[in-house]
Amino acid sequence: MQVGIDQIGFYTPNKYVDMVDLAHARNEDPNKFLIGIGQQKMSVADQTQDAVSMGINATLRYLDHIARENVGLLIVGTESGVDQSKSASLFIKTALNLPPNVRTFEVKEACFGMTAGIMIARDYVRLHPNHSAIVIGADIARYGINTGGEVTQGAGSISVLVKADPQIMTLSAGHSAYSADINDFWRPNDSAVALVDGKYSKDVYLDFFRHTFTDYQKQTGLKASDFTALLYHLPFVKMGFKANQLAIEKQDDGTKKRLADNFAASACYSKAIGNIYTASLYLSLLSLLENAQLPANAKVGLFSYGSGAMGEFYSGQIVKNYEKAINQAADQELIARRQKLTIPEYEQIFNQALKNPQDGLKLESDEQSGTWYFAGTENHIRQYRKK
Template identity: 75%
Template structure:
């Protein structure tokens, strides 16, 4: 029995900042952001979008196409939690009108959270093959206005249905994991923005990739040339590019060519959206599937990384006719619908979103009809509504 990814949904907020505009505002050469970092645009979440609302919106892309009564597990991986106790997944479960007997909880380990959820879901479906599992990664990457990490911000969510006999990607047995207690990136309880040692975090990311990729190959005997694509957690595109360059070092021309081409395809959406933490790797997967060239049974390697730090490499095989359950046009419309912000408007929206809204004051969303949003708190209870 194969277990893997049967559906994928994506959501990003309806506002963005152009990296050329940001570079000019910060007195930088635009190529520092466009080429040096590898980003073109950055999605921006206002007060009405959070991990919950974005996760609902991503899942709604395919919810009507599945047997929701078969869903037995719902997991959200996020480092943008909305409550110190109650899981974001309970709000999502309510909005999606899932059955009361669904097991649901939230997972946190920086950007690794969604991968952890997928591994839990995979094992759950193996034991309960007649059930499926929803796994959502949903995050807002915030470092602060005029900070070193500003250009690597973003917002969005990816949702997946994990089930037996999947229609998109069948997960291979085996994985390679590596963890260490380090401080390359973290967000204290008293801070609305993350703290990061940028240079150190880049070094750790590449070190963890090399460790897990090498270990995976040693365990499985799979050579680099066997992979049709290698995809990565992309806090920014250039980071994954550097890891991919390490992977293709010493490979023949054919292997180098297709791994480079498919990396470019996998980075297309991240370049337009920015960093979405737990969902970043899976936005890379969606981008690869919708923009790359993959044959049935093509082997795709996935490198997941969460600062602090946790790394894992695993793989899956593309299912024949996977294109039939994807909607590349919907993704393009999702990106095109966004409105470009001036830098002044971006800074105002960003700083407003750092402040909790006053209790019993209803928030209104400028999203399109049908999307869910955070409407504020009523007697300190979070309220979510559909536009």
């Protein structure tokens, strides 16, 4: 029995900042952001969008196409949690009208959380082949106005359905994991923005990729040339590009071109959306599926990294006719619908979103009809509504 990803849903908020505008406002050469970092735009979440609402909206992209009664597990990976105790997944489960017998919880380990959820879901479905599992990554990357990490912010969510005999990608057995207790990135309880040692984090990311990719090849006997594409967690596009250069540096010309071209295809959406933490790797997967021509049974490697730090490499195979299970036009329209913000507008929205609204204040969303949003708190209980 094959287990893997059967559906992919995507959501990003309806506002963005252009990196050229941001560079000019910060007195930087735009090429520092466009080429040096590899970013063109970044999505901006206002006060009405959080990990819960984005997770709901991403899952709704495919929910009507699945058997809800077969869903037995719902996992949310996030480092943008909305409560210190109650999981984001419970809010989402209620909004999606899933049955009460669904097991549900939240996973946290920086940007690794969604991958952890997928591994749990894979093993769950192997033991319960008649059940499926929803795994969501939803995050808002915030470092602060005029900080070194500002250009690597973003917001969005990816939701996947894991089940037997999937339509998009089967998950291969095995993985290579590597972990260490380090301080390259963290967000204390009393901080609304993340703290990061940028250069150190880059070095650790590449080091963890070397460890996991080398070990995975030893375990499986596979070589870089056996992969159609290699996918990466993309806190910013240039980071994944550097890892991909390590993977292809000693390969033949055909392998170098294939893996370089497919990396470029996998980075298209991240260039336009920015860093979405736990979901970034799976935004890369969606971008690859929708911007490359992949043969049936194409082998895809995936490198997941969460600061602090946890790294894992695993692989999957693309299913024949996967195109029927995705909607490229709708996903690209979701990106294109966004409103461009001026820098003063972006700064005002960013700073407002750092603050919790006064209890009892009802928030209104400017999103399109049918979109879920955070509507404020009543008696300190979070309220979510559909536009």
